[in-house]
Structure formats: C-alpha cells, structure tokens
Amino acid sequence: MGRYLTRRVLQFIPVFIGATFLIFALVFMIPGDPIRALSGDKPLPQSVQDTLRAQYNLDKPLWQQYALYVGGVVQGDFGEDFRGRDVREIMAERIPVTFRLALYAFLFEMVIGIIAGILAGLNFGGFIDNLVRISTLVVISIPIFVFGFMAQLLIGVRFDLLPVSGLRDGQASYIMPAIVLGSVSLAYIARLTRTSLAENMRADYVRTATAKGLSRRRVVGVHALRNSMIPVITFLGVDLGALMGGAIITEAIFNLPGIGNAVYQATLRQEGTVVVGIVTFLVLVFMISNLLVDVLYAVLDPRIRYE
Amino acid sequence: MSVTEEGQSAEGGVFPLDYDPTAPLLEVEDLHVEFRTRDGIVKANSGISYTLREEETLAIVGESGSGKTVSAQAVMGIIDSPPGYITQGAARLRGVDMFELPDPERRAMRGERIAMIFQDALTALNPVFPVGWQIAETFRAHRGTSKREARKHAIELLDRVRIPAAKERVNAYPHEFSGGMRQRAMIAMSLALDPEVLIADEPTTALDVTVQAQIMNLLQDLQDETKMGLILITHDLAVIAEVADRALVMYAGKAVEHGPVKEIFLNPGHPYTLGLLQSIARPEQKGGKLIPIVGSPPDLLHVPSGCPFHPRCRYRQDICSEVEPPMTDTRPGRASACHFAEEVLALGKQ
Amino acid sequence: MSDSQGQGPEHEGQQPQTSLEVAELVELDDVQGISGASLWSDAWKQLRTSPVFLISLGIIILISVMAIAPGLFTNADPRACDLSNSLVRPSADHWFGFDLQGCDYYARTIYGARISVSIGLTVTIFAGLLAVVMGSLAGYYAGATDSVIARLTDIWFAIPTILGAIVILSLLGTRGFFQVSFVLVILGWPTMLRLYRSSVLSVKELDYIEAARALGASDFRILSKHILPNAIAPVLIYAAITVGVIISAEAALSFLGVGLQLPAISWGLMISGAQTRILSAPHLLLFPGLFLSVTVFGFILMGDSLRDALDPKSR
Numbered sequence: 001m002g003r004y005l006t007r008r009v010l011q012f013i014p015v016f017i018g019a020t021f022l023i024f025a026l027v028f029m030i031p032g033d034p035i036r037a038l039s040g041d042k043p044l045p046q047s048v049q050d051t052l053r054a055q056y057n058l059d060k061p062l063w064q065q066y067a068l069y070v071g072g073v074v075q076g077d078f079g080e081d082f083r084g085r086d087v088r089e090i091m092a093e094r095i096p097v098t099f100r101l102a103l104y105a106f107l108f109e110m111v112i113g114i115i116a117g118i119l120a121g122l123n124f125g126g127f128i129d130n131l132v133r134i135s136t137l138v139v140i141s142i143p144i145f146v147f148g149f150m151a152q153l154l155i156g157v158r159f160d161l162l163p164v165s166g167l168r169d170g171q172a173s174y175i176m177p178a179i180v181l182g183s184v185s186l187a188y189i190a191r192l193t194r195t196s197l198a199e200n201m202r203a204d205y206v207r208t209a210t211a212k213g214l215s216r217r218r219v220v221g222v223h224a225l226r227n228s229m230i231p232v233i234t235f236l237g238v239d240l241g242a243l244m245g246g247a248i249i250t251e252a253i254f255n256l257p258g259i260g261n262a263v264y265q266a267t268l269r270q271e272g273t274v275v276v277g278i279v280t281f282l283v284l285v286f287m288i289s290n291l292l293v294d295v296l297y298a299v300l301d302p303r304i305r306y307e
Numbered sequence: 308m309s310v311t312e313e314g315q316s317a318e319g320g321v322f323p324l325d326y327d328p329t330a331p332l333l334e335v336e337d338l339h340v341e342f343r344t345r346d347g348i349v350k351a352n353s354g355i356s357y358t359l360r361e362e363e364t365l366a367i368v369g370e371s372g373s374g375k376t377v378s379a380q381a382v383m384g385i386i387d388s389p390p391g392y393i394t395q396g397a398a399r400l401r402g403v404d405m406f407e408l409p410d411p412e413r414r415a416m417r418g419e420r421i422a423m424i425f426q427d428a429l430t431a432l433n434p435v436f437p438v439g440w441q442i443a444e445t446f447r448a449h450r451g452t453s454k455r456e457a458r459k460h461a462i463e464l465l466d467r468v469r470i471p472a473a474k475e476r477v478n479a480y481p482h483e484f485s486g487g488m489r490q491r492a493m494i495a496m497s498l499a500l501d502p503e504v505l506i507a508d509e510p511t512t513a514l515d516v517t518v519q520a521q522i523m524n525l526l527q528d529l530q531d532e533t534k535m536g537l538i539l540i541t542h543d544l545a546v547i548a549e550v551a552d553r554a555l556v557m558y559a560g561k562a563v564e565h566g567p568v569k570e571i572f573l574n575p576g577h578p579y580t581l582g583l584l585q586s587i588a589r590p591e592q593k594g595g596k597l598i599p600i601v602g603s604p605p606d607l608l609h610v611p612s613g614c615p616f617h618p619r620c621r622y623r624q625d626i627c628s629e630v631e632p633p634m635t636d637t638r639p640g641r642a643s644a645c646h647f648a649e650e651v652l653a654l655g656k657q
Numbered sequence: 658m659s660d661s662q663g664q665g666p667e668h669e670g671q672q673p674q675t676s677l678e679v680a681e682l683v684e685l686d687d688v689q690g691i692s693g694a695s696l697w698s699d700a701w702k703q704l705r706t707s708p709v710f711l712i713s714l715g716i717i718i719l720i721s722v723m724a725i726a727p728g729l730f731t732n733a734d735p736r737a738c739d740l741s742n743s744l745v746r747p748s749a750d751h752w753f754g755f756d757l758q759g760c761d762y763y764a765r766t767i768y769g770a771r772i773s774v775s776i777g778l779t780v781t782i783f784a785g786l787l788a789v790v791m792g793s794l795a796g797y798y799a800g801a802t803d804s805v806i807a808r809l810t811d812i813w814f815a816i817p818t819i820l821g822a823i824v825i826l827s828l829l830g831t832r833g834f835f836q837v838s839f840v841l842v843i844l845g846w847p848t849m850l851r852l853y854r855s856s857v858l859s860v861k862e863l864d865y866i867e868a869a870r871a872l873g874a875s876d877f878r879i880l881s882k883h884i885l886p887n888a889i890a891p892v893l894i895y896a897a898i899t900v901g902v903i904i905s906a907e908a909a910l911s912f913l914g915v916g917l918q919l920p921a922i923s924w925g926l927m928i929s930g931a932q933t934r935i936l937s938a939p940h941l942l943l944f945p946g947l948f949l950s951v952t953v954f955g956f957i958l959m960g961d962s963l964r965d966a967l968d969p970k971s972r
Contacts, residue, residue: 011808018812026824137961141954143905145912145928146946153935153942204430210385212496213418214448226435245817249909253932263820264913267827275824283815302480303434 008294012287017070023279024066027272073280079273081266087277090262095281097167098258101250102243104174105182110236113186117193121228122220124198132194136187148180148253165255177254181247185239192235196228203227230300237293241285327402332536333359333382333421333504338396340374340381343389349607351377351391353560356634359504359536364527366539366551366568368583372604374560375540379506383423384413400504418445422497426509428489432481438492439465439477445499464495468525487518491525498529505530506538511546523550544587548572556580559605559615562634566641574655576643578620581651614645622647700966710962716955723767724774733764735922744938753944757930766944769924772917773952776834776907777900780841785896787842788849789889793880795850796857796888803854810847818844819909826915837916841903852895856888863887890967894960901956908949924949 072079078087120132139147155176156164162176163169200206201224209219248260259278266274298305340352351374359365367375380386382398384405397404400420405413425431433441442464443457452460458477465473468491481489490510497505507526511519523546530537539551547554547568555565556577564577575581582600602619605611611618617627626646634644637652645651704710723730733751742759745751753762795806813821822840829836860866861884869883910916911925912932919926924945931941 011811014808015811015815018808019815022812023816023821023824026828133961137957138950138954141901141905141957142950143908143912143946143953145909146942146950149928149932149935149942150946153939157936204425204427205433207385208425208431208493209433211383211417211423212445212448213414213416214444215414218448223433223436227433230435242817246819248819248823249913252913264823267823267915270827279816279820279824282817282820286815286817301435303482 004298005291005295008291012290016283016287019283020070020276020280021066024069024272024276025062027267027270027275028062028065069276078277078280081271081274087273090274091259091277091281094257094259094262097256098244098247098251098260101174101177101181101247101256101258102240104178105185105243106236106240108178109182109186109189109239113189114193114232116186116190117232118197118225120190120194121197121201124194124201129194132190136190139183139187144180144184145249145253147183148177148250151176151180152253167256173254173256177250177256180254181243181250185243189232189235193228193232196231197224200224200228230297233300234293234297237296238286238289241282241289244285245282330399330402331358332361332363332401333538334397334399335378335382336397336399338378338381338398339394340377340386340391341394342391344608347608350610351560351607352381353610354634355396355555355557355562357555357562357565359538361503361536362530362534363553364530364537364539364551366541366547366554367557368541368544368547368554369557370542370604372559372607373557374607375557376508377560378557379423379508379538379540383417383421383506385417385423415449418497418502419449419500420502421504421506422500422502423506423508424490424493424497424510427513428484428486428493429481431493432489432496434481437478437480438484439479442477442492442496442499445496449500460499461495464499465492467498468492468495468529470495486514487521490514490518490522494522494525494529498533501533502535504536504538506540508540509542510539512541512543519546526550544572544583556583559610560607561615562644563616564641564643564645565634566638570638570641574652576637576641576648576652577616577645578622578647578651579616581654582619622651700963703966704962707962707966709958710966713955713958713962716951717959720770720774720952720955723770725771727764727767727771730767731761731764733761735760735764735768736920737761744934746938747940754938754940756927756941757934762940762944765922765927766924766948768922769927769945770948770952772834772921772923773904773907773949776838776841777904777956779838780845780903781896781900783838783842784846784849784899785892787846788853788892789885792850792853793857793884796854797861797876797880797884799858806850806854810850813844813847818906822906822910823913823915826910832916832918833921834917837907837910841906845899845903845906849892849895849899853888853892856891857884860884860888894964894967896960897963898957898960901953901960904956905949905953 069079076088078091080086081090116132116136120129123129142150152164155161163173164176167173201220203224205227206219206224209223210216214223244259246260247258248264250256251258251260252264259281263275263278266278335358336356338352338355339350342349342351355374355378357365357367367378369375377386377391381393381396382405386393393406396406398406400416405416405421408416432438439458439461442461443452443454446452446457446460447454462473462477465476470476470488470491476484481492484492494510505526510526511522514522526537527550529535539547541547551568553566554568554571556563556571556579558579564571564575564580566576571580572584575584579600582598585598586600600619601621605615605618611628613626613628613630614620614623614632617623620627624646630646632644632646632648634642635648636642637648643651738758738760740759742755743757745755745759747754747762751761751763753766756762756765791806795803822844825840825843826832826837866879866883869879874883907916908923908925908928911921911923912929914929916925917923927945928942928949931938931945935942
C-alpha cells in the first residue's frame, strides 16, 4: 500500500508542475502590461515602473519567473497582489468562505442524493424511479446561474425565506447558495446511486443472499448497498474539491467573498499572482482528494488491494 | 410457535403445523412458471413434476434455456417477480406446500430446510465480505447466534468441506480462493443449518475436470453424512452417470422423460434423450462420426405446437405437431412424454 | 404406426451417417432459431418507440430549425432596437417584451438559438474527433504513448474547468465564435478521450481483433473498421450530453463576461444583462433562461435515452 501511494504521489508531481506552469504561463503571457494597466490614466514614472517590474519579476524570462515562483511557494511565499497585499492573506480570508459553502453543498447533495438514488434504484422502472430520473435531468439542464437567480427571486425576495446576498446573516447566508451549488452534483449522485444499486440488485450474490433466507432489508441494506456505494463514495471523494473550484458563479450571484470570486476579479484585473496562487491551491486540493479516493477505494473494495 | 422477524423459532428450526415426516422429502407437482416480458409471455416451465427422497440424487438435465434452473429457483422461491410468476403447481417439503406459505415462514425455510448452490462461486459470493463472515451470517440471521459462536461454526464448516487452514481462510475474501475452494466454501455456506434438500445448479460447469471430480465426491460424501436429498441441475451427462440416482430430462420448459439414470442411459425412452446420448463422444465410437441433434432449441416465446421437440425429431409423424404427448408411465418408475415412446425404447434392445 | 411421409425410425444399423443426411430426411421447415440482431438494430427498435427519445428528438429538431431558420418563428429584426421601447413588458403583440436597448426580446431569444446550437455542435464534433484519434492511439498502443497522453489529460483535469476557461478567455481580445469554441474544445476534449480510451482498451481484448490481426489487417484498418464501431457507443452517448453541457457552458461564460461579446446574440449575454433587473424586469431573465434550459434538457435527455438503448446492461 505504501509503495502504491508513493507511486501515485510521484505520478502527481509532473501533473502539479504541468498544471501550475500552464496557468502561470497563461496568466503572465498576456499581451499588454499589467503594470501599465494598474496605473490607469496617469502613467507612473518609468523608474517606478521598472522597480515594480523587477519586484514582481516581470522583467525575467517566463521559465525563470516560474522557477522563482515555485521556489517561493515551497517556502510558503505566494507573492503579493499589485496593491501589496500578501496573497496568503487573501487566501486565508477567502478560502474558509468557499470551504464552508462547499461543505454545506456537499452534505446536502450527499444526503438527499443518496436517499433519492436508493429509492429510485429499488423502484427500478417504476414511478419513483422515473420521477427521480426526470427531475435530476431537469436540474442538470437548468444552468446554475438561471437556477441561482430564480432561487433568489422566489425564495429570497418574493417569499423572503432565506438570505440572498452576502454574509451578513451568519450561517444562514450559506443555505441557499449551498443548495444551488450542490444541485447539479446532487443530480449526478442520485443517478449514480440509482444505477449502481439497480445493477447490484441483479447480481448473483444478491440471489445467493436471498437463497440463504436473509430478510430483504438485510439483502438490500447490507449486501447490495455495500457494493453499490463504492462508485458513489469515490465520486463524493473528488467532489468536495470540485465544488470548491466550481463555486465561481454561485459566489458571484450570491455575493459571497470566496476564492471563486477572488479569482474572477483577479483575472479581470490581470493580477497573476492571485490567480496562480489560488489555482495552485485548488490543484493541490485536487491531488490530495484523488489520493484519498485511491486509498478509500482500496479500503472499500477488497478486490483491488493487491496492486 | 412464535416466528421472529428472521423466521426463527424458539427451538432453532421451522416446523410448520402440517409438517409430515412420512411424506416424501420434496414433491414438485405440475409446476408452471411464466415470465411476462415486453415481447410476450415466456413459458419457462410447463408442468414439471418430480419427487425427491432422502439420500437420493435427482439430476435435472437439459440444454441451456430448457427451464431447469427456473424450476429450481421456483422451488427455492427466488424468482424475480415481476417479471416471473408461478402460475400453477405445488412444491411440498415433507407435505407442506411452500408456495402456500406466508412470506416470513417461506423465508425461514430457505437456508434452514432447503438450500441452493450456484454455478459461479466468484459472482455468487459477495466480493466485499470475507467468506467466513458470509457463512457465519447464516447462523446469525436464522438462529441469532453470537458473532463468536457463528464464526466458530464457520471454521468448522470450512473444515468439513476440506478447505485446508480453515482458521486462517475464514477471513479471506472470495477472490482470494481458487475456483474449486470457492465452490467448497459455497457448499459450506449452504450446509450451515443442515438443510434436508440441497439444490446444486451446475456446480461444476465452471471448474476443471479434476476439480469437478473432487467437488462431486465431496457432495456425495456430505450426502452420506447428512442423508439429505440432492437435486443436481446440469447438462453434463457424464456427471449424471457417475452420481445421480434418477434423472428428469427437460426440453423447452417441459419434462420429456424421467426415471432411474442407469435405465435411461442404457435405454432412453424419448428421442431427445436418445439424441443427447448419441451426441456425446464415447470410446466405442472411435473412428465414427458424432451425431448432433439438428437445429437449435426453440425460442420460449414461441414454443412449437404439439410436442416441443417435433421440429428436430427424426422420428416425427403428423400427430407430433398436433397433439402434445402426455407424460405416460412406460416401465416401473419410468415415464416419457412421447407418442412413440415404446418404439424408442425398443430401439435400445438391439 | 402409420407412415404417411415414408419415414420411420431406422434400425440402429442403418443410422444416417451425417447430420446432413438426417436433415434431408426431416423437413426442417419448423426449426426455430434465435433471430440474430446487432446492438444497433436492437437499439433502434427500442428507440423508435421510446417516448423519452421521441420527446428529446422533438426538442432538438425544434431548436435546430429555430437556429437554421429563425425567420420562420418571427418577422421582427432582433437588431432593430428603439430606445423608446426600453424595458417594455410582454404584451400580446410582443410576446417577450423588450430589453434595455429596446430590442424585440422574442426575436432576440429566437435568434439566440443559432449561436448556442452551433457552438454546441461544433465543439462536440471537434472534441469528439480529437478524442477518438488520440484515444485510439492511447488505448491501442498503450505503453509510452498511453502514459504521456494520460499525464497530459491529468494536467487538464487538475485545473478546474470554469477557472481555466475564464483565465484563457480573459487573455483574448476578441471573443467570437471561433475563440470561444476553441477554448471549449480544449477544455472538453480530455473527458471524451478518457472515455474512448477505456472503451478501446476493453474492445481491444476481444477475440475477433486478434483474428483480424492474424489475418494481416493493418493497425489503421483494425482501429477504424473493427474497434471503432464497437467502442464508439459510450462516446456517442456522452457526445449527446456534451452538446447540452457545452451550450450551458457557453452561456455561463458569456454570463460572466468572458464568453461571447456583443453584438453577438447569446442567451448567456442576455441573462447577464438581466441580472441587475431581476425584480423590475423578470422577463429579461425568464425567457432566455427557459429556452436555454429546454435546449440543454433536450440534448441531455437524448443522451439518456441513447444510453438506455445502447447499454447492454440496462436491458
């Protein structure tokens, strides 16, 4: 197991370098000069521009910039944005917001998704099954920003049930955004659970369990479910990270100061360090959750332990 | 007698009120099973009847699609319904018709009085639980045995089916066993509660020939020990010749012949059985040609009129496509469903 | 026993020597076999009668007609805008009202279909072609080729999709049809590749591939004539779904301001323009939102029904 993990970590290193370099290159390859753009209408004196450029390493070749950047990251230095704010500070401020949002969405999608999937899977071909199938498709089809606005309009404004904007109302502010953010994943989880369970219910070992005289509750709840959950849990394992990376639109609509929002603004302002810093963080989260899922998969499915 | 949620009684067994120790061990009468599909009704079993006695081995023979597995599943009560339905018939275990029992009692009988093993042990066992756990589960679920006790029983059973190092193996997963050992483990699981009837659905088809022999020997030895009745479902005539006392030949969901194995093999009473026997290679035929049965088994959605075998039968006459031959006694203990059974029997006398 | 056909049981000694002879003896007009049917003809039979498939097909055809010939649905010119009509509510003459610039919203919504459908189809087709070619190489040749391709796709997957799209698109000065399509192809292609590659891997092991190789078929021939038809099913299903996803993605990007630019008529842009006025002029959000949702729904539903028909496991 240890060897397997080491191999996976080693496999991820080129991916990490590749991904971060790619973003780095994209961000800093922009035609146009961020320093000039920063100063707006009143151009700064050339000497100041030069100093700024040197400070941000913008005068060096790309690969060198990247190497310097990674060197800094390894030491915990993510650089600063153009107003001199430490990127780490920005991240420390914003990551918890996005994390909370993602976590609530995650819990929501996991509980409701799995329950809906189980009900549908056991009812395969029946009314509840078709209901779940169609409603999940509808949810996936409605673009998240349309859904978000509708939710704001109806629940927040028309009926004034939940807060619609910002973080003023404490934890309650997260409820609607979490539901909106988690809705698409919920649909996927419900479908995955449904398919997995329906497939397993037709498996030979379920027939054996029934032939052994076990109660249906035990056959489904212990035997079938244990096998069915494997793909669902592996999906969930990666989804938390995916939610964090994909919250941009939700944060924009509901006005939440998270990393999605930060990246979006920073991209428009061409603030490379912020963008790269946050993307690096997200890539790390992606890698770690993938590793966790690999381990989890081996724990859940004894057949793949001997690799 | 109170029946708990898992169907167990205080004594640790299930004895429905009309349990009759003098009745035959298992009696299946006029079993009809149909599957209602989008394309029509598939008559998987039409009028299957047989009797099984203690210590007896009955072989149910037929090609794939003949309905032999369905008949066993019907008796066990594990047919998916929908789309399968038992439309007629009875299955009496010591006089008690299992089809008439309410669900909890029916379920209590499964595993306890009548058990089944399947062809592919790799898929028939749950891949994510250790083998010992799965065997112990039978005890825990039916008898409420403690985890420790149940585990002890599991080890004893693994020993009994001659799996070496049972104590260590009890924690192993199905995929960690070899094919033959897996099959033994499944046999162990089925015998956990000392059932009176064991149904083996193609237990050796997926195994090597040498392992086949071991498994069949094991089954016979266990049968001698427990005096249980064994129903062997197979298409392998050689295994039947070795092991079975009586045979029931099935074709297209219908029974075409039954009787003692020795007599049937030496002198078949139905053209289909004759065809089967002639199509296997035998040392006496060396240098000659194999004679297959022409054509292929019918689509069960459209079973041929009259005798289902008539399109492939080289002895057919007009009556064969018009009138379905009833199962008639031909000799003591034997019966055939063929208009010309006597003529077929006469062939063997030469 | 009567012998109307001149046949009867033979003596053991006069057994017919071959099965052919036996066949000649018996008129096998009644022999029934199991009718062979390929996966595709089976699937088509099932699809023809499936209400889900028919509904999704209907939606797709409707939207496609809207995209190809918007004139059939409206006479108004979506670009003929009159500020004096700004934000006028829907009425009997103008079903969807007017937007901020005073353009006929119904006309704009109808015309918006064109860009969505064309981006959806273009991106899916190109990503699909790329995925099939690269996936064939990765799956068939395995080894080093596969490792390299796998690592490359890993890099793609590590970067969150929307983020990547935003970053890349914000670099581009003009963002028209080609730029946006290009970016979406780049981002969407790895998933299709993964899918096709694993499909190829499993089909590769089948016996008749071995047979084809033994008969001397070239790699290209094997990949195109033998592997492709059998491995393509999951990709086709995913492609149908992808069209819907791409349409949604384009709208999302346009909404965020990094997708298409005015004067392009895109549902995403229209919704973007609506966001500051959801309360005062909800029709600005509702109509493009509805059309967008229904279009995406149509494609995803199609993918779903294809899956039911083509996936042998769900039969």
